[in-house]
Amino acid sequence: MAKAPVLTPQADDFPRWYQDLINKAELADNGPVRGTMVIRPYGYGLWERMQQEMDARIKRAGAQNAYFPMFIPQSYLTREAEHVEGFAPELAVVTHGGGKELEEPVVVRPTSETIINEYFSKWVQSYRDLPLLINQWANVVRWELRPRVFLRTTEFLWQEGHTAHATYEDARAYADMIHREVYGDFMVNVLAIDVVLGRKTARERFAGAINTLTLEGMMGDGKALQMGTSHELGQNFAKAFHTQYLSGEGKQEHVWQTSWGSSTRMVGGLIMSHGDDNGLRVPPRLASVQVVVLAIKGDDAVVAKVREIGAALEAAGVRVVVDDRTDVPFGRRAVDWELKGVPVRIEVGPRDLEAGTAMLARRIPGGKEPVSIDALTQLVPAVLEEDQALLLRQSRERREARTVDVTSIEEAVEAAATGWGRIPWADLGPEGEAKLAEQGVSVRC
Amino acid sequence: MAKAPVLTPQADDFPRWYQDLINKAELADNGPVRGTMVIRPYGYGLWERMQQEMDARIKRAGAQNAYFPMFIPQSYLTREAEHVEGFAPELAVVTHGGGKELEEPVVVRPTSETIINEYFSKWVQSYRDLPLLINQWANVVRWELRPRVFLRTTEFLWQEGHTAHATYEDARAYADMIHREVYGDFMVNVLAIDVVLGRKTARERFAGAINTLTLEGMMGDGKALQMGTSHELGQNFAKAFHTQYLSGEGKQEHVWQTSWGSSTRMVGGLIMSHGDDNGLRVPPRLASVQVVVLAIKGDDAVVAKVREIGAALEAAGVRVVVDDRTDVPFGRRAVDWELKGVPVRIEVGPRDLEAGTAMLARRIPGGKEPVSIDALTQLVPAVLEEDQALLLRQSRERREARTVDVTSIEEAVEAAATGWGRIPWADLGPEGEAKLAEQGVSVRC
Ligand SMILES: [Zn+2]
Numbered sequence: 001m002a003k004a005p006v007l008t009p010q011a012d013d014f015p016r017w018y019q020d021l022i023n024k025a026e027l028a029d030n031g032p033v034r035g036t037m038v039i040r041p042y043g044y045g046l047w048e049r050m051q052q053e054m055d056a057r058i059k060r061a062g063a064q065n066a067y068f069p070m071f072i073p074q075s076y077l078t079r080e081a082e083h084v085e086g087f088a089p090e091l092a093v094v095t096h097g098g099g100k101e102l103e104e105p106v107v108v109r110p111t112s113e114t115i116i117n118e119y120f121s122k123w124v125q126s127y128r129d130l131p132l133l134i135n136q137w138a139n140v141v142r143w144e145l146r147p148r149v150f151l152r153t154t155e156f157l158w159q160e161g162h163t164a165h166a167t168y169e170d171a172r173a174y175a176d177m178i179h180r181e182v183y184g185d186f187m188v189n190v191l192a193i194d195v196v197l198g199r200k201t202a203r204e205r206f207a208g209a210i211n212t213l214t215l216e217g218m219m220g221d222g223k224a225l226q227m228g229t230s231h232e233l234g235q236n237f238a239k240a241f242h243t244q245y246l247s248g249e250g251k252q253e254h255v256w257q258t259s260w261g262s263s264t265r266m267v268g269g270l271i272m273s274h275g276d277d278n279g280l281r282v283p284p285r286l287a288s289v290q291v292v293v294l295a296i297k298g299d300d301a302v303v304a305k306v307r308e309i310g311a312a313l314e315a316a317g318v319r320v321v322v323d324d325r326t327d328v329p330f331g332r333r334a335v336d337w338e339l340k341g342v343p344v345r346i347e348v349g350p351r352d353l354e355a356g357t358a359m360l361a362r363r364i365p366g367g368k369e370p371v372s373i374d375a376l377t378q379l380v381p382a383v384l385e386e387d388q389a390l391l392l393r394q395s396r397e398r399r400e401a402r403t404v405d406v407t408s409i410e411e412a413v414e415a416a417a418t419g420w421g422r423i424p425w426a427d428l429g430p431e432g433e434a435k436l437a438e439q440g441v442s443v444r445c
Numbered sequence: 446m447a448k449a450p451v452l453t454p455q456a457d458d459f460p461r462w463y464q465d466l467i468n469k470a471e472l473a474d475n476g477p478v479r480g481t482m483v484i485r486p487y488g489y490g491l492w493e494r495m496q497q498e499m500d501a502r503i504k505r506a507g508a509q510n511a512y513f514p515m516f517i518p519q520s521y522l523t524r525e526a527e528h529v530e531g532f533a534p535e536l537a538v539v540t541h542g543g544g545k546e547l548e549e550p551v552v553v554r555p556t557s558e559t560i561i562n563e564y565f566s567k568w569v570q571s572y573r574d575l576p577l578l579i580n581q582w583a584n585v586v587r588w589e590l591r592p593r594v595f596l597r598t599t600e601f602l603w604q605e606g607h608t609a610h611a612t613y614e615d616a617r618a619y620a621d622m623i624h625r626e627v628y629g630d631f632m633v634n635v636l637a638i639d640v641v642l643g644r645k646t647a648r649e650r651f652a653g654a655i656n657t658l659t660l661e662g663m664m665g666d667g668k669a670l671q672m673g674t675s676h677e678l679g680q681n682f683a684k685a686f687h688t689q690y691l692s693g694e695g696k697q698e699h700v701w702q703t704s705w706g707s708s709t710r711m712v713g714g715l716i717m718s719h720g721d722d723n724g725l726r727v728p729p730r731l732a733s734v735q736v737v738v739l740a741i742k743g744d745d746a747v748v749a750k751v752r753e754i755g756a757a758l759e760a761a762g763v764r765v766v767v768d769d770r771t772d773v774p775f776g777r778r779a780v781d782w783e784l785k786g787v788p789v790r791i792e793v794g795p796r797d798l799e800a801g802t803a804m805l806a807r808r809i810p811g812g813k814e815p816v817s818i819d820a821l822t823q824l825v826p827a828v829l830e831e832d833q834a835l836l837l838r839q840s841r842e843r844r845e846a847r848t849v850d851v852t853s854i855e856e857a858v859e860a861a862a863t864g865w866g867r868i869p870w871a872d873l874g875p876e877g878e879a880k881l882a883e884q885g886v887s888v889r890c
């Protein structure tokens with residue numbers, strides 16, 4: 001008798017599988033205000049690790065963290081014409097504060113280009129102040145009509161980088177460096193998602209940018225997800241806010257700018273890239289819990305042994321949790337850790353103790369086998385590295401298998417039904433892009 | 446001829462000194478919406494280090510990070526009577542979202558007890574789910590009529606812990622543990638502020654709590670600053686939100702709760718505790734920059750040497766910055782690092798190189814002396830530890846010198862003019878507290 005599946009199978013209904021996984025693995029709940037989300041501890045742990053890895057890369061790129069207010073005077077947004085047009089339909093507006101109606105309503109930031117330029121225009125005086133490289137970790141609000149947890153939420157968490165440079169070339173090179181060395185490196189080498197690095201068409205560009213670089217990942221259903229973007233803003237905001245500097249030649253010049261962002265949407269991308277019908281699979285380099293050591297039954301010797309194994313692995317630099325909740329049935333706990341996608345489970349029962357072995361269950365390739373307890377601190381780090389590489393290889397193989405070269409709109413629509421189509425821009429153009437959009441197919445990069 | 450002071454002297458006008466320091470050390474700016482603030486990179490670096498140190502202690506206390514939406518339905522706040530009464534005058538209200546008027550207005554969280562209880566009531570089923578220990582790092586909004594940067598701002602950054610327990614005793618012990626082992630330990634041993642641990646009077650309690658523990662620090666002007674609070678909430682929110690569990694005896698019981706918070710106000714406390722007429726003094730254990738190595742003049746050999754010293758100190762585990770901006774006058778850079786309160790400056794010029802020495806300038810005790818460059822990696826960590834201890838000793842000595850035992854309202858008012866008065870509660874009572882309030886004197890703990 002086959003046991004009932006824990007999750008709706010992916011092949012039956014991918015969006016429902018996604019929602020099931022988020023509920024059962026306790027990643028997030030819907031919030032009370034439409035489109036908001038509650039990120040539960042295990043889901044937040046994934047985001048915290050993303051923040052750590054990204055923050056280190058952002059600092060290596062020379063940017064410093066700061067914090068700008070989330071309340072922006074409504075008038076700021078209207079100063080850059082394309083920007084306000086792009087964001088006006090998504091704004092949340094505060095009209096009352098401290099028990100009174102406000103003289104000027106304030107908006108909750110949908111992004112911070114405007115307020116940041118207001119301060120850049122004060123801080124930047126001369127070429128010596130450039131480049132100015134700032135990042136912030138913050139919440140932003142974009143009112144969402146078709147919300148989906150992690151992917152499209154009214155409030156989400158993100159980092160937004162904002163920089164000012166003396167020249168077009170310097171700004172362009174910086175946006176490109178962030179694109180490759182921060183986002184690309186993190187997504188490929190930590191998230192194990194074989195993203196394609198490219199640029200958006202004019203139609204899909206950020207509101208106020210002259211060029212938008214994007215990283216697109218292929219999800220388990222063959223669809224694309226935008227995982228992060230890096231914009232060249234040209235001098236659009238600089239002119240709107242008069243962000244100027246005195247050049248070496250003694251002339252006032254507007255700065256050239258970039259902005260770049262990545263968000264909790266990456267948690268959704270992680271789930272849809274690596275999840276399977278048994279739950280999530282977390283890449284070891286990202287995992288907040290790389291290994292769980294489970295006591296199968298409540299036996300003092302067993303509990304002592306799992307704690308000993310946990311301590312030894314922790315000393316070896318592994319992120320480990322010991323599960324000795326022997327009052328909860330073992331089967332239920334094993335399914336739960338599988339759902340949560342912890343890469344390695346080490347299971348110890350009374351019979352294992354006698355043999356000096358433990359069962360090593362691997363979530364990523366699947367399967368389990370007995371191993372010597374003494375060998376664990378040697379074995380586990382190697383297994384984790386192997387599994388990290390395997391996830392990336394699977395991501396690449398899926399993308400390659402489901403991407404076809406096409407030369408016409410008709411072929412592109414067909415390709416999009418099961419994966420991606422690759423078409424030369426010369427065969428497509430803005431008109432072809434518009435036709436694809438009518439068929440529900442988007443040009444990603 | 447005495448040079449003009451960089452800051453308004455503390456003795457002339459302490460509040461103005463505070464504001465001067467924040468501007469000149471580039472810690473923060475006022476935001477465009479009244480009462481908001483822009484935290485600049487150096488100020489944010491102080492907050493990031495506070496977060497790191499606090500977060501490690503919070504995790505050791507067993508709490509896990511999570512994230513709840515900042516938008517709360519207005520109706521949630523009204524469920525706990527004292528809570529809504531306390532916060533209603535300070536709320537920011539969103540009435541429009543996505544271009545439409547909302548059916549029910551939402552408030553921006555002033556704190557999250559209500560929304561968190563809504564979810565605790567779903568997540569907690571049985572005694573096995575307790576204690577439930579959650580923390581979040583977030584922004585909150587309390588409309589502020591008399592704003593002051595870092596101390597009282599409309600939007601501020603903080604951590605808020607929220608826990609649910611099976612018994613009164615367990616909740617009480619947890620609030621007390623956070624009070625001592627998270628807040629007390631961090632403030633004394635990292636911030637080097639000799640805080641007094643106590644409890645608030647009924648009048649000063651958090652809106653909805655049955656007991657509020659507080660940590661009060663004495664600032665440079667002899668006034669008190671509340672540095673963090675830890676509340677026993679009893680069953681007030683549990684009853685309002687029906688947060689119940691099935692006990693071991695099979696009965697439905699309301700949980701007992703705690704909440705506890707500390708915020709960017711601590712940055713203000715740090716400034717007012719340790720700052721002097723030359724600027725900030727940052728305790729070495731907190732400092733994001735513990736040592737700056739300065740090249741006095743632009744000479745290739747000097748620049749090479751300061752970089753070498755910087756690398757050696759970094760390898761020795763010191764948080765170090767190399768300042769080789771020799772196109773900026775040395776005097777201006779030295780004053781700037783002094784303003785920013787970096788504990789140790791190592792200054793190297795061409796003559797020092799010949800002698801194999803550098804000037805070691807100590808911000809905390811003051812003074813400078815030549816030291817052998819070869820001895821720096823040994824010397825600097827010891828100096829940093831000594832300076833950490835010195836700051837704490839100075840904080841303690843000030844508090845002791847400016848606290849007097851009093852037995853009457855009159856004496857208490859007099860003591861508050863220059864410092865603190867210590868009065869037995871039996872000599873004061875709620876009536877005495879009200880009389881003191883008329884004189885502008887508050888009972889802190
Ligand atoms: Zn201009």
Ligand SMILES: [Zn+2]
Binds near residue numbers: 683684687689699
């Ligand atoms: Zn109830």
